Amino acid sequence: MAVLSAVVIALSTGITVGEAEAAKRSFSRQGCIDCHKDFDKDFLSKKHVHPVVKQQKCEECHLPHGIIPKLLLKESGNKVCFPCHSQEDLGLDKKGVHSAVRKGQCTTCHNPHASDNPFMMNASGSDICFQCHDRKPFSRKEVHGVIKDQGCRACHMAHGSPEPNLLTENPLKLCLSCHDPGDKAFRQAHGDYPVEQQSCTLCHDPHSSDLGSLLKGSVHSPVAEASCDACHNSATSAEPFGLTQTGSELCQNCHDQEELKGGGTVLHSPFEGGECLSCHAPHTSDNAVLLTAPGNQLCFDCHAEKNAKFTSPHAPVDSETGCLSCHSPHAGLHDGLLALPDGKQCLECHADVKTAIAKLAKPHQPATEEMCSTCHNPHGSNAPDMLTQRADALCYQCHAELEGSFLQTVIHQPVKSGSCTICHNGHGGADARFLRAQGADLCVTCHETLMDNPNRELEHSPFKDRDCLICHDPHASPYGGMLADAQKTVCAACHGDLNEALSSATSQHAPVTNGECSQCHSPHRTALPGLLLTTGIDLCLSCHTTLKDKMANERTHSPVAQDCLQCHKPHLSKQVRLLTAPQHSLCAECHETDVDSFSKAHAGIATEVMDCVTCHNPHASKDPQYFKDVMHAPFAARSCEPCHLVEQ
Template sequence: MYLGNKKIRNVFPVIILLVFASILFMALRSESAKRQFESKECFSCHKEFEKKYFSMKSIHLIVKKEQCEECHIRHGRVPALILKKPWNELCLQCHAKEKIGLDDPNMHSALNGKCNNCHNPHASESDHLLKIEGKELCYGCHKKENYEKQVTHKVLQSNGCGACHNSHSSKEKNLLVKPETELCLACHEKEKGEFKKAHGSYPVETSKCTVCHNPHSSSQAKLLKMSAHDPVVSVSCESCHNSPSSEKAFGTTEIGSKICYQCHDETSLKAGGNIEHSPFKEGMCLDCHNPHVSENPKLLVAGANNLCFNCHSEKGEKTAVSHAAVTEGDGCLSCHMPHASKYSKMLKEKPGDICFSCHEDIKNYQKSKNVHSPFSDLMCTECHNPHGSNFQAMMKERTDIVCYNCHSEAKDKFEKTNMHQPVKNGFCNSCHNPHGADEAKLLKMAPTKLCENCHKELMEQGKGSGTNHVPFADKDCLTCHNPHGSNIEGMILDKQKVLCLTCHSEFEAEIAKNKSVHSPVSNGECTKCHSPHKSKNKSLLLAPSPDVCLVCHKDIKERIEKERKHPPAARDCLRCHKPHFSPEKSLLSQPVQSLCGECHNFKKDSFVQAHINIDPGSIDCRSCHDPHASKDSNLFKKNLHPPFAEKSCEECHVVEKQ
């Protein structure tokens, strides 16, 4: 490059220096930025973690190497454990199944959840990162009291669970390290005299030891199961079996129940019963009992209820309402005999009596004046399922369905358009006692009190001031209402037109002979004006007059509010009208001239002049005047004939003026 200009030659080195300085500055700045985003160590924040785990006996290798990101994702949206993969899948990345014994078919159920059910993923005071040392870890899931009874297996005490069980998986059931018999014989040598003597010289090594022994602990000597048959305890095997030296050593000397009856008296087992349980009758004692030992009382092959449910599975179905006699105490044996009974269904007592042995309070209803027939006949199971039910009080079905099974005629009577809520919901026992009552129709209490139980707010109204309807005052609700249901609103016994007239019978003749009948009366709608229970107004009116009338006569109400009102119309409709019927039109209480004449003196000069000598007896005041309200000061009707409006009657009429 040619630098001919001297000035440029002098400036060029400076430019080179500035460029170099800029490059150096950018490089240093980049390094600084890089340092700002450099990852911190996890323990720079998780100091408590380091303090807690690094002092422990056993530390996970990746924790020791501070390789947290082998398991955890560095960033996350929520402050959680942010694992890279699900627990077990994550562990198996390093710990191959075959190396840790996870490749056998029978898997430890704890591993169906997570490895950390047993192991701490970071560090532990126990070997193999176990959360707790030895068998105490197993007791976290397996109840300790089942494994440390009065007599405990020595190997369990000294070597723990791992002496017999694999921790992860096994080819054998129950995670055993070897086949059951082989495992036991590893310690209990079959050739030794002590072993032979303990087993009556029978070749028990060909069988499974756990048939008679609990491998962990027992309340019995020799780790025998809880309930042991006397010949087993005394090693008197030949009481039932062939000689140990015979070809069929384990064969029995008798068949079926005959062998049992050598010791157990059949008559005693029947306890006077002539109805026999089918296994007992057929001599199949072993259907229910183990002939040697059992973890259940009386050598039963299963827990009492479970044993019964093996055959009677339908009785064991889970229900919403369970019978305590079934689920608690002796279970099925609370009510049933196991071998034979005097009563059907193998019951201990008569059907009713057995129920009363617990439900003594219910028995007292037998003394009631009126007793429900199934209950009086002690047929509790007519209504109740003795084993359990999905309905309240162990009813066989919804209460009303149970009732309709006998009271079939009632169903059509009760299922109406308007149903009493207890009937609609199927709760007959809201009002009726299903067992017995001193009241008629098995009512829980007198009808006057019964309705008040639910309708308290309504019944309270009867105590205040005002007018009570006689049946309401007497709390005789059934005078008007059907307690079950009706096709008429309000569950009343009949249409109002009929129902009300049963008491107010004098109205019937009046309705027939009067020219004018109020439409609510003719339509049988008494409650349009009257309260059927109580009112603060006279005659049980829903509101005082004229308000009660103006609810229907809205056009008159509007005019009274906006126009000049006729005083009687504004004060009380009954000043002019009858409320129910009248021989006069428009329900007037008397002929219109007489009615108007009560307030207006027809003979008064001013009246005569205003009506230009027209005899009021010859005309209807309503021909010209509106009896309720008008925009006109004289209450004239809205549309007036012009001569009439100008009082020029002579234009049309022959008028004699005074």
């Protein structure tokens, strides 16, 4: 009754029963912690909890629905932080911004929920910095005291700064905030020079050093000895940092130019121009011998084209000595600042190559004359074996006449891909062609599967003798299969008897006439006699497809189903249609032509004048007597008299 009343009320008010029932239901809101029970244990007990987390206002950052946690954030990256933490307050509007912040990765340093470290850092003190920055440069033998005591934040801002390297203030002012330039020890250490006017990092490493006074790893001896006046005006001069001489003249007071040349006559351009500071720092450096940049990077500053990633790099370039493996820094005896001429420089390391070349019966001229850089790029290359360019383009520079001859319809794959050195040794070989191996021993390196004959199949004589070049051109050809000549000519060179017989034949098989021997025969090997590609009638029917369809759908003549060669010759014949014998004789081998029934059925016509295929289809027919599909009506009725006079 109550249900009925509810229905009546719902109908009278225009509310459906479903809506009425839905009105009774309600949702009670649950907090995120009700499901994420581990969250309380993992975060809310930490010393420093994000205020919105402490107040359980998860939806300040997260969307309430979804499956993938990282997609539940209202915004991506740092954008979710900026509604509360303005970019201006963080210093992100400054000239220099911490790369982690700039990339939208606040969580690299901060835990978004809670941490036991101040500012909800993921690690304490400077350890947070070492998550990204290598610790080694900051932990050498002598560490800057302020880093020991206060860590990185003593000098650097965490997010952004108008100063370089996120410094808290101007570099010079920052140093002088701790180091009093008026202090007696300070003045004495710097020879009374007003160094407070210059950048401290010219000589000192601001973080750590293996040397005393935080001097950088490589120190100019006057600096180490506090003898600034060896190069500069006196400390009391109006221009104390002015130089006593200009350019290399000053350097040559201590560094003998001839000694630096080392007997070299080809001078490095900066050395020749007296531009020592192009490569060397005058006071200290983090690099050996006061270089302004480490290793090859110094060279690449001028020789940028050498700073490339190669698929075939030269090992010395990437070694510890780098460019100096081959080049002298100041002067060399030969072009390119090399200590030795081109090839001899290379053979200092590649002595094994020199030995191998000496053993070759026919060495390549550039190899014997040690012209290594004619073919190889000494710095590296994107071509195999550090070649200066693709092998074929390199070879054509001297062998230009070959380029045109190789532009054929069919090109050997190594030639097509420009890989001459797959077959030829660039340094030389046993013969003038510099082949890596002779005959089929060379071919087998690529065609191993073809030349392997585990089942001992019948092999074509040239193939058996591994004399590939009897039939093939090694580079390119206008003929299929990269043949040395037209297939008919190539085959006739050995099978001349067949070629001679063709001239007197009445009928010739089309593949023979067209020189398409490989339509039926394998030129290499096969398990079948006569090097045939397949057995029996299957070989013939691969070309005679119309006959194949007819045989499949009609009554097949018995010899046809067994073997085509019962009636036909494979190459040529004195008879028509490649028959093995005259038509009537061939048919008479199976059909008794001398009996009365045969004579009666054929109106007494003499067999020697008959042409059986005039009436019969020799291969297949719908008719039991193999008559042709279309017959003259009287003939179909077996009545010759209406047309022929038959002698009694």
